[in-house]
Amino acid sequence: MRKNESADTIQLHIDGESEQFDIEPGETLMSALRRAGHYSVKNGCDEGVCGACNVILGDEGLTRSCLIPAVSCDGAEVMTVEGLLDDEGELHPLQEAFLDHGAAQCGYCIPGVLLSGYDLLQRNRDPTEEEIADALSGNICRCTGYVQQIEAIQAAAERLRDVESTVGGES
Amino acid sequence: MTPPELANDDDEPEEPGVGSGRATAGATTTAVGESVEKVDGWGLVTGKARYTDDIPTANALEGRLLRSPHPHARVRSVDTEAAEALDGVEAVLTHEDVPDERFTRTGFPYPAPAPFDERVLNERVRHVGEPVAAVAARSVDTAERALEAIDVDYEVLECVVDPEEAMTPDAPTLHPEPYENPQENAAPQRNVVCETRHEEGDIEAGFEQADAVIEGEYESQIVQQLPMETNTTIAWIDDRERLVLRTTTQVSHICRDKIARAFDLNRTDVKVIKPRVGGGFGVRQDTVPNQFICAALALATGRRVRLKNTRKEDLHVSQTRHAQTVEIKTGVREDGTITAMHVDITSNTGAYGCHALAVLSNAAHEPMSVYPVENRLFTGRAVYTNITPGGAMRGYGAVQGTFGVESHIDAVADAIGMGPVELRRHNVITEGEESFEPPNSESKSKLESVGVSECLDRACGAIGWSDGPDRPNEDRYERGYGVALSMAKSGVPNSEYSRCSITLEDDGTLTVRIGVGDTGQGSETVMGQIAASVFGLDIGSVHVKADDTDATPWDNGAYASSTTYISGNATEKAARDLAETVRELAAEWHDTDPGAIEVADGDVVFPDGTSTSLESFAAEAFEGVRGPKRRLIGTGEHFTALSPKPFAAQLAEVEVDTETGEFEVLRLVNSVDCGQALNPANVRGQIIGGAIMGLGQTLSETLSFDEDGTPEIRGLRDYEVIHAPDLPDIETEIVETYEPTGPYGAKSVGEVSVLGPSPAVANAVNDAVGVRITELPITAAKVRDGLEEGR
Numbered sequence: 001m002r003k004n005e006s007a008d009t010i011q012l013h014i015d016g017e018s019e020q021f022d023i024e025p026g027e028t029l030m031s032a033l034r035r036a037g038h039y040s041v042k043n044g045c046d047e048g049v050c051g052a053c054n055v056i057l058g059d060e061g062l063t064r065s066c067l068i069p070a071v072s073c074d075g076a077e078v079m080t081v082e083g084l085l086d087d088e089g090e091l092h093p094l095q096e097a098f099l100d101h102g103a104a105q106c107g108y109c110i111p112g113v114l115l116s117g118y119d120l121l122q123r124n125r126d127p128t129e130e131e132i133a134d135a136l137s138g139n140i141c142r143c144t145g146y147v148q149q150i151e152a153i154q155a156a157a158e159r160l161r162d163v164e165s166t167v168g169g170e171s
Numbered sequence: 172m173t174p175p176e177l178a179n180d181d182d183e184p185e186e187p188g189v190g191s192g193r194a195t196a197g198a199t200t201t202a203v204g205e206s207v208e209k210v211d212g213w214g215l216v217t218g219k220a221r222y223t224d225d226i227p228t229a230n231a232l233e234g235r236l237l238r239s240p241h242p243h244a245r246v247r248s249v250d251t252e253a254a255e256a257l258d259g260v261e262a263v264l265t266h267e268d269v270p271d272e273r274f275t276r277t278g279f280p281y282p283a284p285a286p287f288d289e290r291v292l293n294e295r296v297r298h299v300g301e302p303v304a305a306v307a308a309r310s311v312d313t314a315e316r317a318l319e320a321i322d323v324d325y326e327v328l329e330c331v332v333d334p335e336e337a338m339t340p341d342a343p344t345l346h347p348e349p350y351e352n353p354q355e356n357a358a359p360q361r362n363v364v365c366e367t368r369h370e371e372g373d374i375e376a377g378f379e380q381a382d383a384v385i386e387g388e389y390e391s392q393i394v395q396q397l398p399m400e401t402n403t404t405i406a407w408i409d410d411r412e413r414l415v416l417r418t419t420t421q422v423s424h425i426c427r428d429k430i431a432r433a434f435d436l437n438r439t440d441v442k443v444i445k446p447r448v449g450g451g452f453g454v455r456q457d458t459v460p461n462q463f464i465c466a467a468l469a470l471a472t473g474r475r476v477r478l479k480n481t482r483k484e485d486l487h488v489s490q491t492r493h494a495q496t497v498e499i500k501t502g503v504r505e506d507g508t509i510t511a512m513h514v515d516i517t518s519n520t521g522a523y524g525c526h527a528l529a530v531l532s533n534a535a536h537e538p539m540s541v542y543p544v545e546n547r548l549f550t551g552r553a554v555y556t557n558i559t560p561g562g563a564m565r566g567y568g569a570v571q572g573t574f575g576v577e578s579h580i581d582a583v584a585d586a587i588g589m590g591p592v593e594l595r596r597h598n599v600i601t602e603g604e605e606s607f608e609p610p611n612s613e614s615k616s617k618l619e620s621v622g623v624s625e626c627l628d629r630a631c632g633a634i635g636w637s638d639g640p641d642r643p644n645e646d647r648y649e650r651g652y653g654v655a656l657s658m659a660k661s662g663v664p665n666s667e668y669s670r671c672s673i674t675l676e677d678d679g680t681l682t683v684r685i686g687v688g689d690t691g692q693g694s695e696t697v698m699g700q701i702a703a704s705v706f707g708l709d710i711g712s713v714h715v716k717a718d719d720t721d722a723t724p725w726d727n728g729a730y731a732s733s734t735t736y737i738s739g740n741a742t743e744k745a746a747r748d749l750a751e752t753v754r755e756l757a758a759e760w761h762d763t764d765p766g767a768i769e770v771a772d773g774d775v776v777f778p779d780g781t782s783t784s785l786e787s788f789a790a791e792a793f794e795g796v797r798g799p800k801r802r803l804i805g806t807g808e809h810f811t812a813l814s815p816k817p818f819a820a821q822l823a824e825v826e827v828d829t830e831t832g833e834f835e836v837l838r839l840v841n842s843v844d845c846g847q848a849l850n851p852a853n854v855r856g857q858i859i860g861g862a863i864m865g866l867g868q869t870l871s872e873t874l875s876f877d878e879d880g881t882p883e884i885r886g887l888r889d890y891e892v893i894h895a896p897d898l899p900d901i902e903t904e905i906v907e908t909y910e911p912t913g914p915y916g917a918k919s920v921g922e923v924s925v926l927g928p929s930p931a932v933a934n935a936v937n938d939a940v941g942v943r944i945t946e947l948p949i950t951a952a953k954v955r956d957g958l959e960e961g962r
Contacts, residue, residue: 040218
């Protein structure tokens with residue numbers, strides 16, 4: 001694969017903002033995002049194994065951005081962990097729960113783990129421990145042994161259910 | 172999984188403070204003993220935390236390394252002309268372009284207990300993947316084309332990968348030229364980095380007193396730390412013409428020292444920035460070739476250079492856990508008293524002697540300390556071979572030694588018909604007894620806090636040891652319980668040094684400057700908690716500055732489980748020094764004795780019972796309304812011959828399919844004595860994280876090399892770590908003792924729980940089906956072979 005001087009351009013709707021990306025031929029979505037300063041997208045292996053580069057990619061849902069050619073994403077909606085904050089910049093219940101449970105140690109895997117958790121909670125507001133563990137099966141965390149992350153995701157699910165039951169089902 | 176017993180750190184108010192009018196915000200989550208949120212937590216969960224490569228580097232040069240395809244070769248010549256001629260190539264370096272002086276990458280203060288047996292780039296390469304040349308170019312593509320254009324003429328040499336073979340007369344010698352700083356009984360001509368012997372009592376007499384003598388041999392494989400961020404450095408020359416490294420390190424000050432020495436620079440002309448770091452587990456204790464080479468490229472070009480390992484490179488060349496063969500011979504009386512124990516270890520240290528002696532020594536001394544046998548002997552040797560060098564990894568030899576000793580203790584119990592827990596209770600170390608310290612250690616070895624028996628009791632209670640496991644539903648399955656005890660340390664005696672400086676800002680907040688190497692463990696949080704606690708402040712009133720060698724006094728950094736104990740003591744001393752300064756100034760203002768002033772709950776309390784908040788006090792001091800302007804600073808340093816020991820008891824339950832040998836670890840109970848838990852949630856995280864890393868070594872992780880020394884894994888997909896769905900039920904019990912020499916009673920917790928899973932699982936498999944696995948990892952195939960042998 002040879003790279004040349006002619007850069008391509010794609011448009012992404014990323015964490016609610018429209019942004020133009022200059023991409024190099026053959027470049028992955030992970031690389032394009034990071035070069036543009038979206039550093040929350042982590043490069044843990046660049047071979048599609050560790051889940052640190054997870055993003056939510058439009059209809060595709062949870063995606064390892066190191067496996068996706070950036071050029072194929074033109075016009076797509078992309079959510080990174082930075083999109084978890086609400087409009088006031090307040091933490092998402094998942095993030096709160098990770099802090100409460102000591103679920104982040106070095107933090108390098110955390111953006112990817114949070115997005116795996118978010119993806120699960122979009123589909124399942126009352127996951128079992130086993131379902132959460134399965135949802136994290138594509139993430140490697142070398143620090144925590146996952147236990148506090150699973151507990152945190154369960155706690156966040158509970159918090160989200162509580163909120164929904166009080167505000168009548170809005171998420 | 173057991174639900175956590177976390178302290179409720181939400182809105183639970185502390186006991187009301189003394190005095191009134193305190194302006195320091197929110198006294199809810201001040202102190203040690205509370206599971207306060209990590210000081211860097213918000214950045215970690217929002218993705219805002221900045222790791223080494225998370226800064227704009229659009230104009231940085233890209234560094235790339237040409238790595239040796241041979242396990243052992245002499246570089247006759249390197250033709251770099253074609254590479255240098257490429258447009259966009261700014262530098263090509265070979266061994267001819269780097270300092271001649273040899274050193275060790277090993278991350279201890281100079282000179283370090285390791286031979287000076289390597290250069291930035293070596294003329295003789297000793298393992299596959301060793302850097303031969305380095306390129307800095309204006310694009311990745313150009314850098315990669317430059318690598319292809321470099322022509323190396325290798326004289327390929329005979330290689331050796333097996334340590335026993337490496338010590339034979341016919342084996343090739345890896346380090347034929349004499350080097351400085353050779354270690355104990357070094358014989359590099361026959362590839363022996365060091366050879367050690369340590370006897371207490373009379374080992375032969377001990378065996379004679381025994382009713383039974385049991386022997387066994389236990390082998391452990393090479394595994395890797397595998398931090399999620401690969402080794403990365405960005406180096407540049409700043410506007411004061413100083414060399415700056417922003418890098419993945421857990422020892423920023425030692426890194427600065429080693430870089431400065433290697434390139435003969437003043438310490439003040441090198442700065443190391445340790446931003447957030449994506450895990451360490453020991454691999455970042457050393458100043459790795461990438462760090463030296465990136466510095467060399469920045470010095471050669473005067474430009475900013477980025478050098479980042481790919482995951483595959485990281486897996487192939489990062490210093491590993493050493494493979495060891497542990498032979499044990501134990502004499503025991505019928506009543507269960509162990510009369511003698513001899514542990515002999517051969518350690519494969521690979522291409523360079525970094526950590527060879529220290530890991531070897533630790534491998535025996537820590538596990539043997541658990542049983543203060545009157546007559547004991549440790550013999551061992553570390554051997555060069557043509558594979559990736561061994562280094563520091565969580566547990567530091569004690570993983571291998573504990574697998575041996577704790578597997579063997581079960582065999583000893585079995586030989587005299589005693590239960591494994593009963594035998595352990597009969598021999599285990601108790602308070603006031605001495606640990607087995609290396610002969611050159613000046614550590615006062617009499618231990619003041621020893622909770623291992625209570626750990627064992629609590630773990631047995633949690634799992635229901637006396638009842639044994641439940642019967643599985645089907646006859647083809649068998650279940651078993653296994654136990655292991657372990658001990659670690661709290662720093663290297665007489666080697667650790669930490670200094671801390673704390674400023675009382677004019678709003679009553681504290682800036683703590685200390686060079687701890689937080690790579691996720693929560694060191695900065697714990698330092699903040701300690702400083703806050705001395706003043707009764709909220710953790711939010713403290714900022715811990717730890718990421719820059721310019722801004723922090725010397726600290727050895729994070730290894731040997733030293734931070735909470737050593738740096739924590741320095742922080743507590745600095746905080747108390749500052750509090751004393753506050754008292755002295757307050758006494759001056761109020762014309763009284765400093766001893767009559769109290770600093771507590773964020774207030775300065777006067778003898779008449781009135782008080783003022785630290786905020787008002789600090790503001791007045793700096794406004795200078797009562798005298799000269801004052802901005803108060805306290806300092807503290809810690810250096811000690813002591814290294815208090817954390818302990819653990821770990822119990823595993825397994826279920827084995829007697830037809831296939833497949834087995835599952837159902838439960839893992841981890842009962843840990845770390846002294847006082849200064850942050851229980853983070854302590855629990857350390858215990859679980861260590862245990863799961865240990866379980867990975869037990870069940871699946873292996874970094875294998877073929878007979879030519881070539882790593883056999885292609886990438887992360889071939890390196891089998893534990894994933895979330897693989898978890899057994901994990902229980903953790905924090906058994907709190909009080910370490911009188913620790914900050915707020917604390918010892919360490921970072922390493923002890925990684926030690927027990929391997930022997931606990933091996934012992935559980937043996938309990939279930941009578942198959943003793945003595946080689947890690949424990950696989951279904953090995954269990955099946957054992958079952959077939961027994962049939």
